[in-house]
Amino acid sequence: xxxxxHRRLTxxxxxxxxxxxxxxxxxxxxxxxxxxxVAEAGAAAAPWQSKFSACDMCFNRCGLIARxxxxxxTKLDPNPKFLKSRGMLCAxxxxxxxxxxxxxxxxxxxKRVGARGEGKWQRIGWDEALDxxxxxxxxxxxxxxxxxxxxxxxxxxxxxFVTRFAEVYGSFNVTSHExxxxxxxxxxxxxxxxxxxxxxxxNSKYILMAGANRFEALVTPDxxxxxxxxxxxxxxLVVLDPRYTKTAALADEWYPIRPGTDMAxxxxxxxxxxxxxxxxxxxxxxxxxxxxxxAAHVARYNPEWAEAxxxxxxxxxxxxxxxxxxxxxxxxxxxxxxxxxxxxxTQIRRSFAIVNALLANWDRPGGLLGAREVGLKxxxxxxxxxxxxxxxxxxAGRAPMxxxxxxxxxxxxxxxxxxxxxxxxxxxxxKTNPMQTAPDQGKTRRMxxxxxxxxxxxxxxxxxxxxxxxxxxxxxxxxxxDPATALQGSSACACVVQRDPVVPALFxxxxxxxxxxxxxxxxDLAEFFDFDIETYRAQQLAGLTGAKEALEQDGVYYNPSKxxxxxxxxxxxxxxxxxxxxxxxxxxxxxxxxxxxxxPKKGPDKALRLVVGxxxxxTQSSTQDNALLNELEPTNALWLxxxxxxxxxxxxxxxxxxxxxxxxxxxxxxxxxxxxxGLVYMAxxxxxxxxTLTHIHGNGCSIxxxxxxxxxxxxxxxxxxxxxxxxxxxxx
Amino acid sequence: MRKNLVAMLTLALMVLAVVGLxxxxxxxxxxxxxxxxxxxxxxxxxxxxxxxxxxxxSHTQAEWKKLFAGWESIKCANEWKALSDEERxxxxxxxxxxxADSPSPAKCS
Numbered sequence: 006x007x008x009x010x011h012r013r014l015t016x017x018x019x020x021x022x023x024x025x026x027x028x029x030x031x032x033x034x035x036x037x038x039x040x041x042x043v044a045e046a047g048a049a050a051a052p053w054q055s056k057f058s059a060c061d062m063c064f065n066r067c068g069l070i071a072r073x074x075x076x077x078x079t080k081l082d083p084n085p086k087f088l089k090s091r092g093m094l095c096a097x098x099x100x101x102x103x104x105x106x107x108x109x110x111x112x113x114x115x116k117r118v119g120a121r122g123e124g125k126w127q128r129i130g131w132d133e134a135l136d137x138x139x140x141x142x143x144x145x146x147x148x149x150x151x152x153x154x155x156x157x158x159x160x161x162x163x164x165x166f167v168t169r170f171a172e173v174y175g176s177f178n179v180t181s182h183e184x185x186x187x188x189x190x191x192x193x194x195x196x197x198x199x200x201x202x203x204x205x206x207x208n209s210k211y212i213l214m215a216g217a218n219r220f221e222a223l224v225t226p227d228x229x230x231x232x233x234x235x236x237x238x239x240x241x242l243v244v245l246d247p248r249y250t251k252t253a254a255l256a257d258e259w260y261p262i263r264p265g266t267d268m269a270x271x272x273x274x275x276x277x278x279x280x281x282x283x284x285x286x287x288x289x290x291x292x293x294x295x296x297x298x299x300a301a302h303v304a305r306y307n308p309e310w311a312e313a314x315x316x317x318x319x320x321x322x323x324x325x326x327x328x329x330x331x332x333x334x335x336x337x338x339x340x341x342x343x344x345x346x347x348x349x350x351t352q353i354r355r356s357f358a359i360v361n362a363l364l365a366n367w368d369r370p371g372g373l374l375g376a377r378e379v380g381l382k383x384x385x386x387x388x389x390x391x392x393x394x395x396x397x398x399x400x401a402g403r404a405p406m407x408x409x410x411x412x413x414x415x416x417x418x419x420x421x422x423x424x425x426x427x428x429x430x431x432x433x434x435x436k437t438n439p440m441q442t443a444p445d446q447g448k449t450r451r452m453x454x455x456x457x458x459x460x461x462x463x464x465x466x467x468x469x470x471x472x473x474x475x476x477x478x479x480x481x482x483x484x485x486x487d488p489a490t491a492l493q494g495s496s497a498c499a500c501v502v503q504r505d506p507v508v509p510a511l512f513x514x515x516x517x518x519x520x521x522x523x524x525x526x527x528x529d530l531a532e533f534f535d536f537d538i539e540t541y542r543a544q545q546l547a548g549l550t551g552a553k554e555a556l557e558q559d560g561v562y563y564n565p566s567k568x569x570x571x572x573x574x575x576x577x578x579x580x581x582x583x584x585x586x587x588x589x590x591x592x593x594x595x596x597x598x599x600x601x602x603x604x605p606k607k608g609p610d611k612a613l614r615l616v617v618g619x620x621x622x623x624t625q626s627s628t629q630d631n632a633l634l635n636e637l638e639p640t641n642a643l644w645l646x647x648x649x650x651x652x653x654x655x656x657x658x659x660x661x662x663x664x665x666x667x668x669x670x671x672x673x674x675x676x677x678x679x680x681x682x683g684l685v686y687m688a689x690x691x692x693x694x695x696x697t698l699t700h701i702h703g704n705g706c707s708i709x710x711x712x713x714x715x716x717x718x719x720x721x722x723x724x725x726x727x728x729x730x731x732x733x734x735x736x737x
Numbered sequence: 738m739r740k741n742l743v744a745m746l747t748l749a750l751m752v753l754a755v756v757g758l759x760x761x762x763x764x765x766x767x768x769x770x771x772x773x774x775x776x777x778x779x780x781x782x783x784x785x786x787x788x789x790x791x792x793x794x795s796h797t798q799a800e801w802k803k804l805f806a807g808w809e810s811i812k813c814a815n816e817w818k819a820l821s822d823e824e825r826x827x828x829x830x831x832x833x834x835x836x837a838d839s840p841s842p843a844k845c846s
Contacts, residue, residue, distance in 0.1 A: 199840065385783075387772075396766065576797065576837065577838075578840060579838065580838070582838055590840070
């Protein structure tokens with residue numbers, strides 16, 4: 006995009022935000038308006054400055070340079086030295102300014118005074134807010150043990166302090182947002198290779214992508230590298246997706262596979278590769294275990310069988326298997342990211358991992374890579390022990406391979422609702438929004454009603470914050486000092502970034518670190534937070550020669566660690582200490598040691614399967630009230646095949662009522678052949694209940710209001726593609 | 738009942754925090770084990786400490802089993818004697834369940 010248009014967009018947005026801020030602030034009766042605060046903050050600064058930061062508009066953390074004029078951030082540019090993003094900052098990244106100067110931001114602590122969900126708040130001071138939260142945590146801890154408090158944190162550089170706080174406070178009940186995202190994929194690759202790989206897309210010659218939409222759901226550097234590999238190096242991309250996504254549109258081949266049948270396709274690939282001896286026998290013999298069992302297992306899964314299940318012609322499956330094998334080891338089944346889709350998604354993704362193992366691509370150029378050394382240290386602490394605590398997490402024992410440090414949102418909600426195995430009555434939420442992102446919003450709401458105390462720390466009043474007893478305003482990433490974080494960008498780099506405030510924090514916002522420190526002081530836990538972020542960072546960076554200087558000069562530090570061949574002389578973290586085609590641990594636990602295909606569940610008559618996803622413009626619900634991004638993508642719609650639309654008598658653009666076992670919603674139909682008959686699609690977010698989110702309040706429909714609450718049987722990851730809906734033309 | 742257990746290593750040398758989950762083979766309380774290990778062992782077994790920088794990740798599950806089977810002959814056995822059988826078993830469970838060859842998860846980042 007030419008510089009000119011960047012500037013125009015940014016300038017206009019800022020003015021618009023500033024103006025709207027004035028109006029809203031005046032309406033709210035605040036003493037200080039946004040523009041006033043900005044001018045005050047910038048008064049003493051030099052007229053023009055460039056400052057490094059790392060984006061927080063999604064989880065990629067792309068390096069950026071903020072241009073600050075008279076104390077006001079006027080433009081965000083990509084950091085050209087940031088290899089992970091290939092020197093790019095996407096639409097969301099550019100719109101970071103509109104998050105900083107969002108007039109709808111939370112400005113001071115708010116205490117609920119009306120009934121839950123009534124939206125009546127009282128402005129209170131920080132001391133009162135922290136006293137209240139601390140006294141409630143104390144009360145709950147005494148009455149229900151410390152595990153009676155549940156802590157949930159989103160993907161944020163300061164989330165590690167929430168985990169630390171939970172541990173020293175004494176609760177095992179910590180959930181991350183990951184159980185609504187990618188845990189089943191992680192589980193599957195861990196249980197095959199012993200770790201979660203990075204895909205070396207750039208150097209790959211043949212990429213099979215299923216259950217991922219890399220040209221819209223951006224991941225750095227993969228999204229960019231995929232294009233480079235295709236356009237400049239002639240790599241081939243084959244996409245399996247029921248929906249005609251942007252990735253499908255740009256692929257060499259696209260197959261509208263039937264939803265929920267990817268495993269059939271993958272098992273057939275293994276069948277062909279094994280029966281036709283297309284694998285590197287020496288490599289497979291040396292590095293893997295379970296080939297014999299796999300060969301016997303996939304004998305019945307031939308391409309003709311797979312065609313009947315997944316709808317992709319057998320001849321194409323056979324050809325793709327041969328082409329992949331011919332390109333191996335510079336070939337891959339792309340591991341993907343969000344795999345919160347089916348109730349057997351760990352096993353589905355295991356079938357992806359197994360094909361990769363047969364392609365002998367592990368730890369090699371163009372294949373799947375292990376984590377490189379970055380060398381960042383994790384400062385330790387000695388958490389106290391509370392003898393009266395129950396033995397386990399409240400969500401334990403329901404999914405046999407749940408990740409202990411991520412938990413399962415869906416299962417935890419079940420535990421809280423039922424009060425079993427023990428009461429959980431308090432909830433601390435930081436910068437994540439399960440009311441919008443988790444299936445079955447009604448259930449989340451009912452669960453919240455059982456709580457004695459709920460506190461939310463966030464930048465805006467999310468739908469989750471809207472139901473809290475106490476809301477604490479957090480600054481955006483451009484206003485914070487954050488710990489250093491290690492990032493790996495596939496083969497591009499292993500690096501460290503950190504954040505210093507680009508401008509001072511606006512309003513009365515406080516970073517969650519300060520909030521936790523304040524709570525720790527009130528709960529006799531001060532010794533565990535007796536540091537500041539700068540000293541913490543110094544500990545993290547200790548021993549990394551030149552890191553501090555590089556961060557100051559370039560905004561990023563690179564560790565020139567080994568990229569390929571890092572497994573030479575190293576064991577794989579599996580029971581057999583090899584790449585496990587056949588999973589021994591699963592076998593011991595009574596789980597299928599090899600992925601066994603079962604056809605996807607059928608919905609009731611006339612019901613349509615709902616699948617969800619996102620575009621390149623938004624990061625779920627967190628960016629939708631952003632004025633700039635909302636301008637680009639103002640609402641969501643229900644994608645509906647013309648045949649289904651005709652049967653329902655629905656025209657393109659008309660409003661439809663959508664109903665599922667979990668709830669209902671209303672949004673416009675987008676009648677398009679880009680989804681097959683029997684399937685509907687909608688983007689995440691929108692349909693917000695929080696009135697302060699002025700762009701999305703009552704606009705569109707939230708996936709949370711429709712999705713039913715299934716979960717992956719192995720990892721406890723939410724299953725977001727197992728919901729069937731009925732669609733009717735809206736009366737009004 | 739199968740137990741899911743947690744550990745946060747003091748040093749994360751890789752990009753991703755190396756954390757593990759596994760079956761409670763020692764059937765002890767790994768959470769308690771983590772606490773006891775930090776309290777009773779890490780005073781010496783840390784970077785810059787009197788003994789080797791030791792964490793669950795330092796050995797495989799099989800190696801931990803062997804070490805604990807013959808703990809009386811480990812150099813610091815005197816320190817271990819101060820602990821009860823149950824406490825030693827908790828520490829074993831922690832070290833074993835998060836050993837180098839236990840499955841370790843990665844984060845969404």
